Amino acid sequence: MRTVIIGAGLAGCSVAWRLAGEGEVVLLEQALQPGAEASSQNAGMIRRLGEDPYERALAIRTAAFLADPGEDWAGLTPSVVTGALLGLAHDPDHLSDAVAHLRASGITVERLEDAAEVAPAMAGSRLIRSWYVPDERLADAWQILSGLLRGIRRRGGVIRCGVSVQRIITQGGAVVGVETSAGRIGADRVVLAAGAWSGQLAAALGLARPLIPLRRTLLHIPAHPLSRPDHPWCWVDDVGIYIRPESDGWLTSGCDEAVDPPLPGPGSQGLVESVPRALAMDKIARHFPALGAVRLSTGWSGLRTFAPDRRPVLGADGEVAGLWWAAGLGGFGVTCGIAAGEAVAAWMQGQTIDWLDPEGVSPSRRYLSRWPIRPTGALSRPRLISGTDQRLFAPGVGSTV
Ligand SMILES: Cc1cc2nc3c(=O)[nH]c(=O)nc-3n(C[C@H](O)[C@H](O)[C@H](O)COP(=O)(O)OP(=O)(O)OC[C@H]3O[C@@H](n4cnc5c(N)ncnc54)[C@H](O)[C@@H]3O)c2cc1C
Structure with missing residues (x-):
């Protein structure tokens, strides 16, 4: 066979x-x-x-x-x-089912009063719930x-x-x-x-x-004093911003999503556009104040297909x-x-x-015939797209739809 x-x-x-x-x-x-x-x-x-x-x-x-x-x-x-810190800024119960499921499966999930206890990069972030998964x-x-x-x-x-x-x-x-x-x-x-x-x-x-292929952008924050290889990766989930240690800095994304079916043949990696870069900058300033004024250097974008x-x-x-x-x-x-x-x-x-x-x-x-995507990464600001919209499936349409 x-x-x-x-x-x-x-x-x-x-x-x-x-x-x-x-x-x-x-x-x-x-x-x-x-x-x-x-x-x-x-x-x-x-x-x-x-x-x-x-x-x-x-x-x-x-x-x-x-x-x-x-x-x-x-x-x-x-x-x-490295461990992982999942923070919530708006909806404290957003991950409650998930926490129960993981705990029932024998996986340790700790609720922290102050995320900075384990993740110094989260100091000063206004979170209403912080979950820590130590063996992530x-x-x-x-x-x-x-x-x-x-x-x-x-x-x-x-x-x-x-x-x-x-x-x-x-x-x-x-x-x-x-x-x-x-x-x-x-x-x-x-x-x-x-x-x-x-x-x-x-x-x-x-x-x-x-x-549907959705384009997302990743950016480097070069050498940063709070970065260390075993710092937990941190994700403010309902806002859509994450950082993870990357050499002596961080890799970050503002969790942008843009519909972008690829042309036939290899090559889906894209350049960093100004809108996702600005989105990430804004969210870092709001949700990772401990990082201070950061510079987003190089990066790339790729396709996540859902x-x-x-x-x-x-x-x-x-x-x-x-x-x-x-x-x-x-x-x-x-x-x-x-x-x-x-x-x-x-x-x-x-x-x-x-x-x-x-x-x-x-x-x-x-x-579903209509479903939400999250252009800004925020759960609260979805955009509905339709399965009957042929333009969404046309290769090379880019993020213009
Ligand atoms: C920016 C970004 C950040 C992400 N971050 C995370 C993360 O932190 N954690 C996580 O779990 N996941 C993450 N993902 C998702 C993860 O990378 C993908 O879900 C995963 O790589 C998908 O694997 P795949 O094999 O399905 O697709 P691909 O890796 O795209 O593989 C599909 C392959 O099929 C080949 N192919 C396509 N058409 C043909 C054809 N006609 N003939 C022959 N070959 C063909 C392609 O060339 C390609 O190599 C991220 C993705 C992106 C883009």
């Missing part, structure tokens, strides 16, 4: 790592190397204290894996424990990928970079292969793990799977036999990618798992 996986980001590599050695596994990547898109553009925070229960289930599983990843990561440091992690996505790639190759999996899948071929309602820039490749099963390009490849098959309910899209497609999904990992693919691969591979092998309900993440679930 041959399985072709489209996309060698965290999602595709995680599925391939689980399947390699069980039949023929071929991983196709349009870029010249694996992990060239969202998987190399992220902030690397492993966040279990999130809003969505499916995301949390995957996050808990991935974090447990990263605590002891095994021999494929020998000599690598895929993650370190910061990951290096490239090192996670390196271990996955090592394991895939070791067990005979084939990784072909610079090969772009142009379309998925079906016959009688079932997948039979893919048409690529290097010719046709037959397949018994195809896994769509193409990140921001997944919706476009599915649409060409006539499948309506609204996966389903309307912001849940991942995992498992068998209900309409096309042999088509599987590992997509819609939005802003939590480092946090959830390893477990997403585990779940998809288990279901492909006919196994059941007791930690994730396939219905909730099914690619064929009902999707």
Whole structure:
């Protein structure tokens, strides 16, 4: 049995790592190397204290894996424990369900009166609730990928970079292969793990799977006296601003979101625009006063790709036999990618798992027809977009819609 996986980001590599050695596994990547898109553009925070229960289930599983990843990561440091501070400035109960879920799962979550007790960078911030997760992690996505790639190759999996899948071929309602820039490749099963390009490849098959790429900006704060490698990463969640230690400074984002479907072919990384930079500057001044007057130096932007309910899209497609999904990992693919691969591979092998309900993440679930995005990162100021607005799905539309 041959399985072709489209996309060698965290999602595709995680599925391939689980399947390699069980039949023929071929991983196709349009870029010249694996992990060239969202998987190399992220902030690397492993966040279990999130809003969505499916995301949390995957996050808990991935974090447990990263605590002891095994021999494929020998000599690598895929993650370190820094702890995490999740602050709320407006809605004290925003993360209460999540706190209860994590505590019920045996994960320590402390409520702090003063966030600066553990996170000096939060001194003076006006928070009405502060949650501290002492064993939360910061990951290096490239090192996670390196271990996955090592394991895939070791067990005979084939990784072909610079090969772009142009379309998925079906016959009688079932997948039979893919048409690529290097010719046709037959397949018994195809896994769509193409990140921001997944919706476009599915649409060409006539499948309506609204996966929307949202651009987000990351910026460096260069050398800063409060930064240290083991400072907890800090996120004021209902406002949408985070900082994480990065060498002797910080990496930060004002959590901007702009609809931006990519053109076909590699290359989703963007430059820093003036609006997201100003957004981050303003929020740092308001919510991280202890940082003082900071300078935001270099940065980049990348695509986080979401389903309307912001849940991942995992498992068998209900309409096309042999088509599987590992997509819609939005802003939590480092946090959830390893477990997403585990779940998809288990279901492909006919196994059941007791930690994730396939219905909730099914690619064929009902999707909302209108859903909120958060242009300024603030939960209180969403903008509704519509699944019937074809302009949203047109590649290269940029943030003008
Ligand atoms: C700015 C930013 C900050 C983030 N911060 C965090 C964070 O702190 N914590 C966290 O958990 N997550 C974070 N994320 C999210 C995380 O990076 C993503 O969810 C994750 O990388 C998605 O992995 P993926 O494999 O689904 O997608 P990708 O990494 O995009 O991989 C998909 C791959 O498919 C390939 N492909 C696409 N189409 C084709 C085709 N037709 N043929 C062949 N190959 C194809 C692409 O080239 C690409 O390499 C962040 C993302 C961004 C952009």
